[in-house]
Amino acid sequence: MTDQSKCCKKLKLLLFERNMTYEALAMKLGISENNIHFKINGKRRWWIDECIAVTKILGLEDVGEVFPEIYNEK
Numbered sequence: 001m002t003d004q005s006k007c008c009k010k011l012k013l014l015l016f017e018r019n020m021t022y023e024a025l026a027m028k029l030g031i032s033e034n035n036i037h038f039k040i041n042g043k044r045r046w047w048i049d050e051c052i053a054v055t056k057i058l059g060l061e062d063v064g065e066v067f068p069e070i071y072n073e074k
Contacts, residue, residue, distance in 0.1 A: 007042045010068055014058050028057050046070060 015025065022040070026033040029050060038044040046067065055066045064071035 008040045008046075008067060008069060011040060011054065011066055014060075014066060018058065020058075025054065025057065029053055 015022070022036045023033045026036045029036070031050075035044065039046050039050075051063050051067050051070070055061065055063050058066060060066060
């Protein structure tokens with residue numbers, strides 16, 4: 001069962017707002033679309049370099065804006 005707090009709800013919203021598919025994000029990151037699905041749904045971990053890259057791809061500067069579920073973890 002997926003830990004819902006690890007699901008990237010904000011990332012899903014940002015991708016939707018920018019009309020970007022998981023496939024497009026995967027291509028920009030150089031990983032498979034399947035891997036993106038697993039990461040966004042909390043079944044695989046995000047590495048810090050991936051978080052930074054996604055933030056830049058989305059045109060943002062603050063990783064916490066894109067990944068509040070991970071960034072604000074205590």
